Amino acid sequence: MRRRAFIKSLATGLAMAEVLPAVGRELATQLKGLRADVAAAATPDAMWSRVRKEFMLEPGFIHLNCGSLGATPRLILDAVYEYMKELELNPVANEWGPLGSRMEGVRSLAAEFLGAETDEMVLTRNTTEGINTIASGLQLESGDEILTTDHEHAGGMIGWQYLARRYDARIVQIEMPAPVKSADQILELIEDNITPRTRVCSFSHVETITGLQMPLAAISRITRPKDILLVCDGAQAPGMLDVDVKALGVDAYASSSHKWMLAPKGSGLLYIRREVQSRIDSAFLFSGYRGYSASSGTRNVPHLIGHGLAMDFHNALGRDRVEARCRQLCVYLRQRLSAFPTLRLLTPTQPELSSGIVTFGLEAGSNGSIFSLLKGNGIRVKVVPGTYVVSGLIPWLKSRNHNALRFSTHVFNSEADIDRMVEVLAGELGPAKDG
Known part of the structure; x- marks a missing residue:
């Protein structure tokens, strides 16, 4: 049932892209091209290398904090900009006409x-x-x-x-x-x-x-x-x-x-x-x-x-493929960081309880200092507090300090990103254990 709906949504999504002039047709072509490139890639590494080209992240910057904000692909941003210009050509008519009608789609x-x-x-x-x-x-x-x-x-x-x-x-x-x-x-x-x-x-x-x-x-x-x-x-x-x-x-x-x-x-x-x-x-x-x-x-x-x-975009890549990649990278990151004796894993390892996020607590030192070290080397992760609740509104709400860092992996990341981060951490935490 969901499979039939999914196939229908692909057709609907691309058809929607083609409703408007040049920008819609160009976008539909790009999405079809992306889907074809992903399907034709000779190896998984080649496929994900192709996908990473869709993102605008600064060269050398490693974004491991999709849990705060993701990185929007260039083709989406370009299309939004073109639709903004399309809207301003005839604001009222387009807001509640050709453009506005797409909201229900x-x-x-x-x-x-x-x-x-x-x-x-x-x-x-x-x-x-x-x-x-x-x-x-x-x-x-x-x-x-x-x-x-x-x-x-x-x-x-x-x-x-x-x-x-x-x-x-x-x-x-x-x-x-x-x-x-x-x-x-x-x-x-x-x-x-x-x-x-x-x-x-x-x-x-x-x-x-x-x-x-x-x-x-x-x-x-x-x-x-x-x-x-x-x-x-x-x-x-x-x-x-x-x-x-x-x-x-x-x-x-x-x-x-x-x-x-x-x-x-x-x-x-x-x-x-x-x-x-x-x-x-x-x-x-x-x-x-x-x-x-x-x-x-x-x-x-x-x-x-x-x-x-x-x-x-996700449908073009395949949602099951995206989930598998997020999980694969997260497992690799977890294995690499688990080799540091001073890091304590706070995330379950069972697949049904885990995700594309992994969090480690620090047995010594502060998460803020490690965050600053990584940031200084062009690597963005997340400092994890004990709780996010606004305790000032209800003071009795519980709060704990995990002294931890959170890492998020997505399709724009690679094993090389994780290896680079481990190199930086080794300079502060000491060498990782073998195996």
């Missing part, structure tokens, strides 16, 4: 990308906006509980902090182990913390701190029979993992496409399962879920078209 592409139906998809700017839309549309009673973890991002938590303060509700945080040993360990922690007052469970699909992939399908089998709304922070998954929200069983899923999907900055998606939509009374959704509505207001149409082009 992007929404349909997004639905296929996440395994949803079009009427369950909303085009947003980021994960924060998506979760805030959910949280601001819910009604709770004093004493109700929102269950989450202490490994959530501030963007995924701020809506729940607002909701808790508004209704005098309680946020319950599970203290997550690092690394997690098994899915059963997670499920037991969740079951132990659910009470008769739990109304919402909010978890990341892929944790921003450790890269743990949460067992959402199993979690949904706990929450749905209890009529607990399961909301997912999906900032770190679409574009890295091949996501199917129906298979995951979540009620709502918010993501940031400017990370792993490599879309223009300020691109996001929100899925809301049809059966729970009546429970979410948000002003942003008051006029419906369409790309443009009275409650959404005027949209940045060229930017939203670029969002759809990022999905076309």
Whole structure:
């Protein structure tokens, strides 16, 4: 079923690119050429070398922080710029005419990308906006509980902090182990913390701190029979993992496409399962879920078209191929860094619990000093705090210091990038162990 929808989306995406004059036809040609080059590559190394040519990263710069922001391919940026110029030739007519009409096509592409139906998809700017839309549309009673973890991002938590303060509700945080040993360990922690007052469970699909992939399908089998709304922070998954929200069983899923999907900055998606939509009374959704509505207001149409082009780009490469590459590089990075005695792995190694993110804690020294060392050598990673939550709003929320660094690998990276980073680290951490 998803396969048929996927094939249809490829045709739709390229057809959409051809609707407008030169820019659309040129883009369709480039995507077809990319797909042909990938298919014809003699070796995997040759294939990924070809893909890396699509990116504009500075020569010598190693970007290992896609978990914060991805690198948008040149062909997408060029197209967005051309669509911006197209819009300004006749602003009103194009905003609500030839250009604006493509927003619904992007929404349909997004639905296929996440395994949803079009009427369950909303085009947003980021994960924060998506979760805030959910949280601001819910009604709770004093004493109700929102269950989450202490490994959530501030963007995924701020809506729940607002909701808790508004209704005098309680946020319950599970203290997550690092690394997690098994899915059963997670499920037991969740079951132990659910009470008769739990109304919402909010978890990341892929944790921003450790890269743990949460067992959402199993979690949904706990929450749905209890009529607990399961909301997912999906900032770190679409574009890295091949996501199917129906298979995951979540009620709502918010993501940031400017990370792993490599879309223009300020691109996001929100899925809301049809059966729970009546429970979410948000002003942003008051006029419906369409790309443009009275409650959404005027949209940045060229930017939203670029969002759809990022999905076309992933489809041209093959989403399963992208996921495999992200994982392959992450395993290689994990193996190389595990050889340093002063680094402690915080990410699970099991494939079903891991992702394209790996995090290491430092047994000695500070993550800030290692970050600065790498930055000075043209390598960008992420300093990992104990928690991202805005503790100033609710001071009792837990906070820990992992003294860690997070590494994210995507299709523009290579084994040589990782080898270069290991060389730099060896000068500070000492030689790695053999084997």
